[in-house]
Amino acid sequence: MSGQVRDRKAFVDSNGDPKSSESEMVSPIGAAYVDSLFSLEPPGRKLGEAEIITLVSETIGAGTDTSATALEWALLQLVMNQEIQEKLYKEIVDCVGKNGSISESDVEKLPYLGAIVKETFRRHPPSHFILSHSVTNDTQLGGYNIPSDAYVEFYTAWLTEDPSLWKDPGEFRPERFLTGDGVDVDLTGMRGVKMLPFGAGRRICPAWSLGTLHINLMLAKMVHKFKWIPIPDNPPDPTETFAFTVVMKNPLKAIILPRI
Numbered sequence: 001m002s003g004q005v006r007d008r009k010a011f012v013d014s015n016g017d018p019k020s021s022e023s024e025m026v027s028p029i030g031a032a033y034v035d036s037l038f039s040l041e042p043p044g045r046k047l048g049e050a051e052i053i054t055l056v057s058e059t060i061g062a063g064t065d066t067s068a069t070a071l072e073w074a075l076l077q078l079v080m081n082q083e084i085q086e087k088l089y090k091e092i093v094d095c096v097g098k099n100g101s102i103s104e105s106d107v108e109k110l111p112y113l114g115a116i117v118k119e120t121f122r123r124h125p126p127s128h129f130i131l132s133h134s135v136t137n138d139t140q141l142g143g144y145n146i147p148s149d150a151y152v153e154f155y156t157a158w159l160t161e162d163p164s165l166w167k168d169p170g171e172f173r174p175e176r177f178l179t180g181d182g183v184d185v186d187l188t189g190m191r192g193v194k195m196l197p198f199g200a201g202r203r204i205c206p207a208w209s210l211g212t213l214h215i216n217l218m219l220a221k222m223v224h225k226f227k228w229i230p231i232p233d234n235p236p237d238p239t240e241t242f243a244f245t246v247v248m249k250n251p252l253k254a255i256i257l258p259r260i
């Protein structure tokens with residue numbers, strides 16, 4: 001790895017910008033995640049190669065399945081609920097037009113899109129458990145003794161299945177985040193805990209806001225350019241199964257029609 005990655009200078013010019021032939025593939029020196037790892041100096045040492053590889057692969061692993069799963073669940077709901085999809089399409093067209101292009105700054109102007117993404121995180125949290133946690137010293141939490149050699153697993157999906165917290169929790173209803181029991185719900189758990197798709201506290205997903213933005217953008221672009229409809233006599237199957245994330249037992253199949 002060191003030969004290939006640490007010699008990134010071969011791909012950039014004297015200003016540190018990518019050479020033109022590489023511009024699609026290489027970020028300027030200093031801008032990539034891996035650059036920040038090379039310059040990171042925990043007290044008294046540099047990170048070793050094994051640590052850098054672990055950190056990079058953790059980021060790729062944690063960032064791909066989660067986002068892909070969330071997007072697939074959102075599309076399943078839009079295929080099954082055409083009126084929600086059309087309401088979203090109208091919101092997008094009102095904002096950027098039929099032929100426009102949706103950019104990062106448009107996302108905050110699309111509240112219904114945001115509500116669909118939040119409702120997806122609530123109804124289909126990609127991860128039903130957060131990562132294993134442990135304590136450095138024996139302690140007590142919520143009346144339980146937690147020894148320092150134990151792994152503590154938090155099942156966070158129970159929150160969003162709880163009818164005392166959510167009205168009809170099994171229903172997919174984005175409007176709840178605009179005018180109902182989801183208004184003011186905070187995805188990070190800082191202002192009360194009603195859902196925890198990214199965990200909470202100091203080990204919360206470090207990319208919770210990036211992941212949310214990616215899903216908003218990808219979903220908006222996919223609905224702006226294409227209409228997603230069910231295959232006749234073969235509607236999507238919402239049965240779940242546990243993999244790295246909670247995925248569809250039978251992956252989504254749909255008819256995808258260009259809008260224009």
Ligand code: HEM
Nearest residue numbers: 062063066067070126127130131197198199203205207211
């Ligand atoms: C919909 C998208 C995502 C969801 C639902 C999600 C969810 C989570 C959850 C539940 C955790 C565990 C938190 C805990 O143990 O308390 C986590 C950790 C993590 N996530 Fe995400 N994530 C998403 C996107 C991403 C992306 C895009 C990246 C990277 C670019 C990423 C990188 C990480 C990393 C590195 C950790 C481990 C943090 C640590 O060890 O402290 N995630 N994520």
